Amino acid sequence: MTPLDSNMINSFYILVYSLKHLEELRRLPTYLCKEFTSVLNKAWVLSRSKPRLDFLLINYHKLRQECPEITADLRPSSISGLLQNNYHGVLRSRDDAGSRVLIYRIGQWNPKEFTAYEVFRVSLITSELIVQEWETQRNGLKAIFDLQDWCFAHALQINPSLAKKISSVLTDSFPLKVRGIHLINEPIFFRPVFAMIRPFLPDKIKQRIHMHGSSYAQSLCDYFPKAILPPEYGGTGPSIDEVCQDWTEYIMQSEDYLYRLSLDLGGGDASQSSAYE
Numbered sequence: 046m047t048p049l050d051s052n053m054i055n056s057f058y059i060l061v062y063s064l065k066h067l068e069e070l071r072r073l074p075t076y077l078c079k080e081f082t083s084v085l086n087k088a089w090v091l092s093r094s095k096p097r098l099d100f101l102l103i104n105y106h107k108l109r110q111e112c113p114e115i116t117a118d119l120r121p122s123s124i125s126g127l128l129q130n131n132y133h134g135v136l137r138s139r140d141d142a143g144s145r146v147l148i149y150r151i152g153q154w155n156p157k158e159f160t161a162y163e164v165f166r167v168s169l170i171t172s173e174l175i176v177q178e179w180e181t182q183r184n185g186l187k188a189i190f191d192l193q194d195w196c197f198a199h200a201l202q203i204n205p206s207l208a209k210k211i212s213s214v215l216t217d218s219f220p221l222k223v224r225g226i227h228l229i230n231e232p233i234f235f236r237p238v239f240a241m242i243r244p245f246l247p248d249k250i251k252q253r254i255h256m257h258g259s260s261y262a263q264s265l266c267d268y269f270p271k272a273i274l275p276p277e278y279g280g281t282g283p284s285i286d287e288v289c290q291d292w293t294e295y296i297m298q299s300e301d302y303l304y305r306l307s308l309d310l311g312g313g314d315a316s317q318s319s320a321y322e
């Protein structure tokens with residue numbers, strides 16, 4: 046079967062949604078081709094949380110309307126300077142729970158050059174790309190924020206309205222499950238900013254935030270397999286620069302798709318599987 050369109054996904058979804066023994070059904074079709082199995086998986090993911098998904102999509106739509114500074118144009122060209130500076134990367138391998146692992150390096154963000162809105166856009170771009178992957182839809186993501194070199198100029202950029210938006214994408218404005226937030230090298234300067242975000246977060250998300258300080262090399266390994274982490278973060282995987290460069294390349298290749306999303310034309314086709322996997 047060649048790429049399935051979203052209508053087809055929807056029909057499968059309706060079909061599968063109405064079946065009671067979804068788990069058993071998922072194990073059956075070994076004779077079917079890969080794409081079909083993947084459609085069933087997607088339907089399975091959706092069927093477990095349809096009302097929740099609707100809720101998230103409505104909120105996401107609201108965010109896009111309310112905050113065009115972040116969401117209007119998702120083409121990566123506007124933030125390519127950040128990407129080229131290796132601000133952000135996604136690990137090639139998932140963790141043991143199947144979650145995507147995202148790394149952000151605040152020290153690579155020059156606040157004189159880029160606003161917090163543009164920095165936010167980087168996260169939104171990655172989120173739009175990884176949400177296409179059914180494994181990520183099912184197993185969520187974990188983010189590592191390296192706050193080395195966080196300074197006053199960064200803190201000044203985070204106003205209460207932005208803090209609210211940060212907490213809302215973590216909680217109920219993007220259809221991704223946030224399974225862990227790991228802060229490393231967080232300086233004293235970061236506390237007032239975190240104090241702005243924290244009150245908006247539900248307990249469930251608060252419990253998933255881990256502060257590692259500067260002894261992260263040891264403690265990150267309690268949460269992630271050494272083999273997938275870059276050596277800079279105590280692992281044995283590819284270097285952080287490689288990780289960032291690979292992901293930047295992938296984002297740049299997705300320019301057309303991201304542009305279509307901005308125009309609200311390309312959205313919704315969950316059948317496009319990620320070229321990155």
Ligand SMILES: Cc1c(C)c2c(c(C)c1O)CC[C@@](C)(CCC[C@H](C)CCC[C@H](C)CCCC(C)C)O2
Pocket residue numbers: 151161162164165168169172186188190203210211212214215219221222223226238242
């Ligand atoms: C769907 C989705 C989005 C869109 C997202 C994040 C996650 C985990 C998501 O699942 C995390 C990053 C964030 C919230 C963008 C943050 C942009 C700001 C400007 C970065 C500045 C540094 C923050 C002050 C650091 C602490 C943030 C944690 C407490 C989340 O964007």
